[in-house]
Amino acid sequence: MANTAQARKRARQAVKQNAHNSSQRSTLRTAIKAIRKAIEGGDKAVATQVFQTSISTIDRIADKKIIHKNKAARHKSRMAAALKALAA
Template sequence: MANNPQAKKRARQTLKRTEINKARRSRIRTFLRKVEEAIATGNQQTALAALQAAQPEVMRGVTKGVLHKNTASRKISRLHHRIGKLSA
């Protein structure tokens, strides 16, 4: 356990930051799940609308340090590709 004041403060900050990041990750997963569900229905328009709603949320996770930039880009790219295949 932390003994000096600075270490105690850092421990408090870590707990607070962990809760915030957990909430952000959960929110991102929710948006991505909605896209997955829309793809599962087979409706391209609904899936595209869900992806357009999810994309800013995923990229916000990048700027907040929850996701790596390449990870977010890869997820968006793969979802976009799957949506594109729905019309074929």
């Protein structure tokens, strides 16, 4: 348990920051699911549009260091490959 005023404040801030980061991670997962659903739908035009909006979401979350930049790149790469395979 935090004993000093400084430690109590840091504990409060940690709770608030954790809630914010959890929300951002949830947004990331939702964006990835949206891409997958659009690709499974089979319509390339819709999938491309969803891909573009989701990529900006993934980049924004990676820029805030909520996920590692390499993890963001891996997700984007896999989704781009699935989108490309949709055309073939």
